[in-house]
Amino acid sequence: MGEEGREEAARAGKDEQGSLAAALETIRALVSDSLSASLFPFKWQLIRDRLNRLHAGLDDVTVNEASDGGERRDAFLGLLQAVVETAGEARELVPRSQGRHYRDGKLRLRSDLDVVAAALGAHAARLDEIYTSGALTRARALVVSRPGAGASRDDVRFYVRDLFARLRVGAAEMRREATAALNEVLHDDEKCVRVVVSDVADGIGVLVWLLECPDACVQEEALEAVSVIAGFGAYRADLVVGGVIAPVIRVLDAGARHAAKERAARLLCKLTENSDNAWAIAAHGGVTALLNVCTDHGASGGELVCAACRVLRNLVGVDEIKKYMVAEASAVPVLVSLSQGAADEAAQILAMELLATIASGDSSVREVVLQEGAVESMVRVLDRGSLRSSKAREGALRAIDALCFSWPGSIGRLVGAGFLDRVLFFLRNGDSTLQHCALKAAHRLCHVSEDTKKAMGDAGFMPELVSFLHAAKSLEAREMAAEALCAMVSVHRNRKRFVQEDRNVAQILQLLRPDDEKLSPAKRFLLSTLMHLSDSTSGRRKIMSSEHIGNLERLAETNVTDAKKIVKKLGGSKLRNIFHGIWSRQKA
Structure with a gap:
């Protein structure tokens, strides 16, 4: 020149x-x-x-x-x-x-x-x-070293501000390095989170801007940084005021990479804990974006669908949003489809739980959920030939419990779908956890209506409950089984069926061994069961002919009220003479 x-x-x-x-x-x-x-x-x-x-x-x-x-x-x-x-x-x-x-x-x-x-x-x-x-x-491209463990807040502030300067003005590679370094310190030191929110000029604004960065790596790192900040409840309001919700939902709804969408959904889950910020999510089209993820569950993948379901579960805590999801966003058929066809079992379980949550507390919404086939889809998960794991079946039983048992109007649909056969099968053949869930379902069903008790008696529940009483180790399980049996025997048709089997009455009397200092709740229900049986001649005859009748007399002698009443109904002194004869033969 x-x-x-x-x-x-x-x-x-x-x-x-x-x-x-x-x-x-x-x-x-x-x-x-x-x-x-x-x-x-x-x-x-x-x-x-x-x-x-x-x-x-x-x-x-x-x-x-x-x-x-x-x-x-x-x-x-x-x-x-x-x-x-x-x-x-x-x-x-x-x-x-x-x-x-x-x-x-x-x-x-x-x-x-x-x-x-x-x-x-x-x-x-x-x-x-x-x-x-x-x-x-x-002009001043100095590299500031990361402060060590236990560094002062001033040192942390200096380092974090330098990172944000690079984020604002750096080229693509510099931004990638800066966002990665920022995530490292945010994960390792809570002081950095406070510095970003409180001490960096427009720190939240810079991260919000990077959420829509065309560089996918920078976008994903920015989502992770915001998610770390959202993990602290005190700073969530700063993120929302800073405008974080709209770009995060756009990430879910646009052609972002799968990893970015997963991070966006997990971030929304943190922001909506306890239904906080639910209105802001809904106002920016979040419900539709989340349901789109669930609709395309095959392409979305299990992790993303699970995160979307968790956000939706947080949103339905607001009644108005729940009604919008059902009436306008068509959430119920989407979730029913997910509960039937999701390849990922965790997503399937969350979908069933979400359906039960949506249906709670509002009869009109519950009716929509039932009409869309939610009950039938859950019962199909319990099919013997299904490849679903015990965990998925337990999830289905819990969801059915929440959806149906508190509303008698749904029981007919449940029984019609073959639910009783599935419960009886798992009561006989399930692993310990699944068996307990089946017992709980049987216990709840026994308190719905007389017609349900009759249907359970016809299906063969009573002998299984008696066998369960002998095999169960848990006090809670024995109490539920005894209470369910007592409720079923209170129906005349079931009593007739029950006493036809000699073994049934004998097994109940055997369980009344007076070996406890205090009468357990399970034994009190068994005495109530015998009280029902003693109302009929055939029932009294079965009791009196059992080799274990001595257990009943011993309880009567210890002033157990129900035992004394049963003995009196059986014939009083005449029965006592029978007892003495039995005991004399046993001593001889």
Whole structure:
């Protein structure tokens, strides 16, 4: 380059530096002035966020000599001029936002603020493109070392702020490295979470902006960083106010990578714990996005579908959102399909639980759930030939319990779907956990109606309950089985069926061995069962002919009220003579 060329380059450099200084000063002045604006404070906050982002990017600019040229210089100078012009337009809106010189109406002012915010966002994106091209580099590209364990908050603050500076103005590779480093410190040190939220200027805003970064790696790391912050309940409100919900839902609804969608769904699950922020999720189309994930469960994969179901479960805690999901978003058929056809069992179990939750507390919603075939789909999971695991079957039994047993109107549909046969099968053949779930279902069914008790008697439940009483080790299980048996025997048709088998009555009397200091609840239910049986001649005859009748007499002698009543019904002194004869033979 000749002398003349060097002088021209020097003049151009001075012009560039002058334009840069003017742009920075204009940005600083506008940020200061905008603090006095009282109307539309959130829109002004957005404008300030974008001004700060521009200022951070421009403040560290240096020219790359290797790429120096007229085209680059013109592009950069054009950007600086555009920034100054947009800042000038925004500055004119400050008095109008103070309420003193208010002329053109709120709608016009809001529109003007939106235009300014959009223009500043475009300028920031253009600055990023110029950095990425290599035409600009950072003047102070120092690498700050990560503070060690136990470092002071000041050291952490310095390191985290440096990471955010790189996130704001760095090229693609620098952003990837910065987001990865940020996640490391966020996972390792809670102080970093506090620093990001409280000490970094627009820290949340930068992360929200990165959620829609076209670089998939940066987007996923940003989602992870926000998810770590959301793990602390104290900071969730900061994330929501910072605008995190809309871009996260767009990640779910757009063509993002699968890993990004999974992280987005897990983040929404944290944000909606205890139904917090449910309205914000619904307002941004979150219900539809989540149901779309469940509809396409084959392509979505188990982890993503499970996370989506957990978010939906959190949302149905709000009645209005639940009604919207049922009436307008068609959530019930989607979940019924998922409960039938999901390849992932965890997703299937969550779908069944969610259906039961949706149906609770509202008879009209429950009717919709039943009409869509939810009960039948759950019973099919219990089929003997099904390849579903015990865990899936336990989930189906729990969901049926929650959906049907508290509402007698659904029992007919349940029995019609073959539920009794499935429960009886697992009562006989299930593993310990599944057997306990089946026993609980039988216990609940016995308290629904007389017709249900008759149907259970016809299906063969009573002998199985007696066998269960002998085999069960758990006090709770024995009590449930005894109570269910007592409820069934209270029906005349079942009593007749029960006494036809000599072994049934004998086994109950055998269980009444007076070997406990205190009469257990299970034995009290067994005595009540014998009380029902003693109402008929055949029942009394079976009791009196049993070799274990002595157990009943011993209980009567210890002043157990029900035992004394049964003995009296059996014949009083005549029976006592029989007892004495039996005992005499046993002693001999």
